[in-house]
Amino acid sequence: MANAVGRRSWAALRLCAAVILLDLAVCKGFVEDLNESFKDNRKDDIWLVDFYAPWCGHCKKLEPIWNEVGLEMKSIGSPVKVGKMDATSYSSIASEFGVRGYPTIKLLKGDLAYNYRGPRTKDDIIEFAHRVSGALIRPLPSQQMFDHVRKRHRVFFVYIGGESPLKEKYIDAASELIVYTYFFSASEDVVPEYVTLKEMPAVLVFKDDTYFVYDEYEDGDLSSWISRERFQNYLTMDGFLLYELGDTGKLVAIAVIDEKNTSLEHTRLKSIIQEVARDFRDHFHRDFQFGHMDGNDYINTLLMDELTVPTIVVLNTSNQQYFLLDRHIKDASDMVQFINSILDGTVPVSNSGPFQRDKWEKAEEKLAVLYL
Numbered sequence: 001m002a003n004a005v006g007r008r009s010w011a012a013l014r015l016c017a018a019v020i021l022l023d024l025a026v027c028k029g030f031v032e033d034l035n036e037s038f039k040d041n042r043k044d045d046i047w048l049v050d051f052y053a054p055w056c057g058h059c060k061k062l063e064p065i066w067n068e069v070g071l072e073m074k075s076i077g078s079p080v081k082v083g084k085m086d087a088t089s090y091s092s093i094a095s096e097f098g099v100r101g102y103p104t105i106k107l108l109k110g111d112l113a114y115n116y117r118g119p120r121t122k123d124d125i126i127e128f129a130h131r132v133s134g135a136l137i138r139p140l141p142s143q144q145m146f147d148h149v150r151k152r153h154r155v156f157f158v159y160i161g162g163e164s165p166l167k168e169k170y171i172d173a174a175s176e177l178i179v180y181t182y183f184f185s186a187s188e189d190v191v192p193e194y195v196t197l198k199e200m201p202a203v204l205v206f207k208d209d210t211y212f213v214y215d216e217y218e219d220g221d222l223s224s225w226i227s228r229e230r231f232q233n234y235l236t237m238d239g240f241l242l243y244e245l246g247d248t249g250k251l252v253a254i255a256v257i258d259e260k261n262t263s264l265e266h267t268r269l270k271s272i273i274q275e276v277a278r279d280f281r282d283h284f285h286r287d288f289q290f291g292h293m294d295g296n297d298y299i300n301t302l303l304m305d306e307l308t309v310p311t312i313v314v315l316n317t318s319n320q321q322y323f324l325l326d327r328h329i330k331d332a333s334d335m336v337q338f339i340n341s342i343l344d345g346t347v348p349v350s351n352s353g354p355f356q357r358d359k360w361e362k363a364e365e366k367l368a369v370l371y372l
Contacts, residue, residue: 047107146191208278
């Protein structure tokens with residue numbers, strides 16, 4: 001009896017193993033192994049390519065995710081082909097595409113190559129492929145289509161009007177920033193009635209259940225404004241987001257908390273930052289980004305400091321400065337006063353040396369395993 005049970009258990013284990021291996025084989029079947037011939041024929045299709053090194057630990061962690069990307073892109077009928085290339089074996093091709101580290105993900109479309117710099121998750125990578133492989137500027141021909149886009153996208157930009165120098169700038173900005181966000185165009189009659197435009201043409205960003213209109217006098221260069229406004233006002237912060245926020249030049253107010261800790265002080269500080277982001281966004285959205293971060297490992301590595309949890313820190317992404325609380329924050333009004341004190345220069349500045357790019361990259365490299 002015991003032998004019979006053992007044989008059945010062993011057979012069940014072998015069946016499970018066979019199913020797992022079959023699943024892996026099916027997923028891998030939708031990712032093409034690319035070689036030197038890719039250089040000559042890659043313009044015939046749109047390609048999403050993982051440039052990897054066989055010895056790279058992060059590449060090995062990405063592999064099962066990449067196989068899932070290939071399977072899903074094939075199953076939904078996407079025109080984008082998914083491939084991978086050993087950048088150490090085909091170093092000249094990798095070098096031609098500007099590959100400097102591993103893994104590097106690029107979408108190749110005609111003569112253009114778009115870098116992916118987001119979280120290495122299946123959904124994020126597929127969203128990137130859909131956005132970049134489609135039209136640069138997507139038309140919104142009806143109010144129904146506008147409502148559909150508003151429900152689907154948390155942040156998106158719309159050009160309203162006919163041909164103009166502003167539209168040319170909008171197209172140029174979209175060419176550069178399509179890797180991050182969606183760009184649309186529409187006529188004035190398609191825009192919701194609650195939108196008020198003082199002049200035409202216009203560029204708007206829709207996010208956080210409201211909208212903001214680009215003002216060249218107040219906001220400066222259009223591409224820079226789009227780069228700053230492509231984030232929601234309140235975010236759950238991680239290393240990737242902080243790295244990207246480094247391009248905005250904004251001050252970033254972060255509640256550093258332990259999300260598993262349900263004590264009053266942790267939830268209170270998070271709620272205060274959320275309240276300020278929501279109720280004072282018209283006042284602060286040009287200069288501030290708000291959010292919370294779970295744990296202090298990343299922020300301590302970034303600042304080379306030891307912040308206690310919970311706390312609030314304000315980073316100046318345009319230089320090496322950051323600001324720590326100099327008072328007890330009782331409510332949102334106190335937080336607003338603290339922010340205004342930063343702006344008027346009365347809060348002491350902490351300085352840990354330049355962290356905008358080199359330190360952010362080192363911190364990201366050290367903690368990248370957290371985001372794979």
